[in-house]
Amino acid sequence: MKDVILGIDIGGTNTKFGFLDRDGISLTQGEISTAEGETVHDFLRLFYQEVQAKFKKIEDEARLIGVGVGAPNGNFYTGTIENAPNLKWHGSVPLVELLQSYFKLPVFLTNDANAAAIGEMIYGGAKNMKNFVVVTLGTGLGSGIVVNGELVYGADGNAGELGHTLVNVKGSGRVCGCGRRGCLETYVSATGIKRTVYKFLADYTDYSELRGVSFNDLTAEMITQAAKRGDKIAIDCFEYTGKVLGMKLADTVAHLSPEAIFLFGGLVRAEELLFDPVRYHLEKNLLSIFKGKVKILPSGLGLNNTAVMGAAALAWKEMER
Known part of the structure; x- marks a missing residue:
């Protein structure tokens, strides 16, 4: 059975996700509107349902071991999204804590662009x-x-x-x-x-x-x-x-x-x-x-799932420290 990371890219319009192995290969992926639900709690409930539906397709061959998230104003140190201007969730959102309550796994958060940079360094054009x-x-x-x-x-x-x-x-x-x-x-x-x-x-x-x-x-x-x-x-x-x-x-x-x-x-x-x-x-x-x-x-990662790969790379990098 292959270990995989759930990579999540929370964008101002859509939230994309994928289950990626250590080589950056996506076993399956999905997408949901970031505007779903009135609150971040509503959104995460709907998001979790979508993730679970996708994971069922690969659960016989994959074991989920962690979650990496790239989000606007995502703070690696605090695990929170802080007053992101392009998201409707205002104030300080304890995203890592909220996701851990769903997945019961290690969760790592950073700014969406930081996640992309880590992905570029591990999988893309910035390898050397x-x-x-x-x-x-x-x-x-x-x-x-x-x-x-x-x-x-x-x-x-x-x-x-x-x-x-x-x-x-x-x-x-x-x-x-x-x-x-x-x-x-x-x-x-x-x-x-x-x-x-x-x-x-x-x-x-x-x-x-x-x-x-x-x-x-x-x-x-x-x-x-x-x-x-x-x-x-x-x-x-x-x-x-x-x-x-x-x-x-x-x-x-x-x-x-x-x-x-x-x-x-x-x-x-x-x-x-x-x-x-x-x-x-x-x-x-x-x-x-x-x-x-x-x-x-x-970007050396292509156009479709760069940020998702970056978010997964963040989790792989941190879990291997």
Whole structure:
């Protein structure tokens, strides 16, 4: 019988999970809307039912030995989710304690981007790297930082909030879910690029297939596909998004001097429409001693279950210490 870890990725829109062995191979996986239920207790009850239904398919060949979770504002030290702006569960949520009451197994929690960084280090493109950054481009923007082969948690477990560094410091920036204005994730994320599309549609008269789509119906995937079909507004939005991200990553390089920065999430499906402007504006804004040294790469884990693999890798890593 094979030992497996339940990897859980709690996103602002959906929560994905999978049962993974030590080599990162998923035996089965599933998904549930993070908006299910009125409270975190309602959500976890429904989530547990979904997990149990999936596990029944493999229970004859697998033994569940632990749980790893990546979540917005997940704190490795305290086992809590702290005031996550993209989740409807407010305040401090004792997620590890709650999950342990269901699974009766070791549970490990960290920021969703930190989990992705651990997955990248163990299973992905950063296997032989000691200094790198992973940037997650989902509903919000997160980042996981690895220095000298170790994930950086900081003094209180909250290090790596690149999404809440400021782009617009004049007080007129976009309102963020955290309560401030001008945060990077309001410009660079699936939600951020939607806001950019609507600003560009208002500011320019160019034809765009996106003009007839309501804000609530618009998705990052629709913007990506429109750009790939040559829609000028969509292309310009990716150029703008890449410019902002490249500029801010130049600051990150000045702080950390990483070997590489990995990007993953829905926006990465735009491929060079995003990567080209990011690379250009990174180089343009780098201090001269860093120019030509830092690679911008897509995640080596693919696009489908990267965060789930990272969450499982977290648990494997901690259980093997």
